[in-house]
Amino acid sequence: MKKTLLPIVIVLAVVAVIGVWVTNVNNRMVTYDEQVSKAWAQVENVYKRRMDLVPQLIATVQGEADYERSTLQGIVNARSHVGQTQVDPSNLSEESVKAYQEAQDQLSSALSRAINITVERYPTLAATQGFRDLQVQLEGTENRIAVERANFNEAVNAYNSVVRRFPTSLIASILGFERKGYFTAPAGAENPVDVKFEF
Amino acid sequence: MSAFRKLLLLLACATSFVHASAQWSPEPTSRLVNDYSSILTQSQLNELETRLVNFDNETSNQILVVITPTLGGDEIKAVGQRIGQSWGVGQKEYANGLVIIIKSKTQQEPYGDVAILTGYGLEGALPDLFCKKIIDNQMVPHLAEGEYYEAIVEALNIIEPVAKGEYDYAHYTDDYDDSEYGIFAIAFLLFAVTAFIIVWSSKNRGGGGTSSGSSWGAYGGPYGGWTSGDWSSGSSSSGGFGGFGGFGGGSFGGGGASGRF
Numbered sequence: 001m002k003k004t005l006l007p008i009v010i011v012l013a014v015v016a017v018i019g020v021w022v023t024n025v026n027n028r029m030v031t032y033d034e035q036v037s038k039a040w041a042q043v044e045n046v047y048k049r050r051m052d053l054v055p056q057l058i059a060t061v062q063g064e065a066d067y068e069r070s071t072l073q074g075i076v077n078a079r080s081h082v083g084q085t086q087v088d089p090s091n092l093s094e095e096s097v098k099a100y101q102e103a104q105d106q107l108s109s110a111l112s113r114a115i116n117i118t119v120e121r122y123p124t125l126a127a128t129q130g131f132r133d134l135q136v137q138l139e140g141t142e143n144r145i146a147v148e149r150a151n152f153n154e155a156v157n158a159y160n161s162v163v164r165r166f167p168t169s170l171i172a173s174i175l176g177f178e179r180k181g182y183f184t185a186p187a188g189a190e191n192p193v194d195v196k197f198e199f
Numbered sequence: 200m201s202a203f204r205k206l207l208l209l210l211a212c213a214t215s216f217v218h219a220s221a222q223w224s225p226e227p228t229s230r231l232v233n234d235y236s237s238i239l240t241q242s243q244l245n246e247l248e249t250r251l252v253n254f255d256n257e258t259s260n261q262i263l264v265v266i267t268p269t270l271g272g273d274e275i276k277a278v279g280q281r282i283g284q285s286w287g288v289g290q291k292e293y294a295n296g297l298v299i300i301i302k303s304k305t306q307q308e309p310y311g312d313v314a315i316l317t318g319y320g321l322e323g324a325l326p327d328l329f330c331k332k333i334i335d336n337q338m339v340p341h342l343a344e345g346e347y348y349e350a351i352v353e354a355l356n357i358i359e360p361v362a363k364g365e366y367d368y369a370h371y372t373d374d375y376d377d378s379e380y381g382i383f384a385i386a387f388l389l390f391a392v393t394a395f396i397i398v399w400s401s402k403n404r405g406g407g408g409t410s411s412g413s414s415w416g417a418y419g420g421p422y423g424g425w426t427s428g429d430w431s432s433g434s435s436s437s438g439g440f441g442g443f444g445g446f447g448g449g450s451f452g453g454g455g456a457s458g459r460f
Binding site: 046137140144146147148 | 327456
């Protein structure tokens with residue numbers, strides 16, 4: 001009697017321990033996953049904030065009669081590209097985050113180009129209160145974007161480390177948790193705000 | 200291909216890590232006024248600290264003042280945001296913290312930078328544009344003259360009522376914008392004062408000009424010690440420096456503005 005019971009108890013104990021461990025890992029990943037979603041919502045928030053400033057910028061520079069057409073066109077194109085690149089928050093794969101970032105970065109450089117050209121070539125426009133206010137708002141938005149992107153990367157890092165590292169990676173793949181994409185900093189990573197609005 | 204990309208990613212991570220560790224970020228202190236440039240006099244430090252501690256006790260809004268000779272080669276707003284976030288300025292649930300950071304002029308860098316960073320919870324009351332105006336109107340004119348204390352006090356005179364909800368941007372623009380109007384107002388005021396003084400002095404000669412300027416400039420010296428605490432009569436609610444209950448874990452999203460002087 002005793003001899004047959006002992007292995008069963010051991011097996012049950014092992015199963016119970018594994019069960020507790022799996023639940024534990026699962027809960028942790030759900031928590032991390034939620035944090036990533038939250039961070040992503042913030043990222044979208046600040047990018048949207050910037051999108052809302054774009055029409056204002058276009059209207060402001062359009063007031064200048066001979067404003068360089070290619071610069072203006074660059075903003076318009078980049079904006080429509082961003083509009084087309086929507087990401088499903090439940091699928092933040094490396095590819096989708098990369099595509100999103102590329103579209104947003106394109107708008108970044110189009111905007112910073114417009115600002116720089118205005119300051120260099122259209123001094124009267126650059127000196128108006130409206131343009132300077134816009135600069136301040138854009139600058140603040142770029143700053144927020146940098147912060148939220150870093151926060152998002154941090155959240156993804158915590159999540160991915162569970163998904164990728166053995167032995168939790170086993171459970172992650174069984175339960176269908178996939179690794180998520182990061183924002184990668186382009187060359188000159190230490191200063192994500194390449195838009196310098198000093199005046 | 201995919202292996203190559205992985206390598207690239209790894210490299211990017213590694214370099215960003217190196218950058219992260221090179222960032223200048225001072226250790227949290229238990230004070231709301233931190234002058235690493237040793238510009239403020241002891242009595243000015245005490246005055247500001249008491250004011251901010253009282254404001255914290257009264258409203259739970261935490262305002263951190265940092266004066267530093269270096270930014271470690273980083274952008275001032277990034278440094279300010281990092282300090283606000285990592286020190287946890289403001290209450291966690293309201294994110295009602297604010298950082299005023301000033302990079303003082305040094306021999307290597309003959310210009311200074313100033314920034315106001317708002318916690319998430321204060322972004323509504325103090326939008327970037329408002330911060331920028333406060334910097335341009337209240338701070339830079341004083342900072343350019345080396346008057347750090349006055350710059351901070353003037354900024355606080357605006358920020359505190361705004362944070363309390365007693366004052367807002369609309370009123371501010373009425374009071375301070377636009378610069379041309381401001382200059383005219385100052386010019387008119389100067390004219391009026393000069394005229395008044397001329398009239399006055401011509402009326403009663405021999406009375407002796409009582410100049411009331413630069414009262415505190417000569418004031419800072421005697422109050423060297425910590426114990427001499429010159430926080431004047433009114434502020435009895437807090438027990439000096441012990442009154443500051445510590446940072447509340449507030450968070451910062453990069454809102455705010457900066458300027459150069």
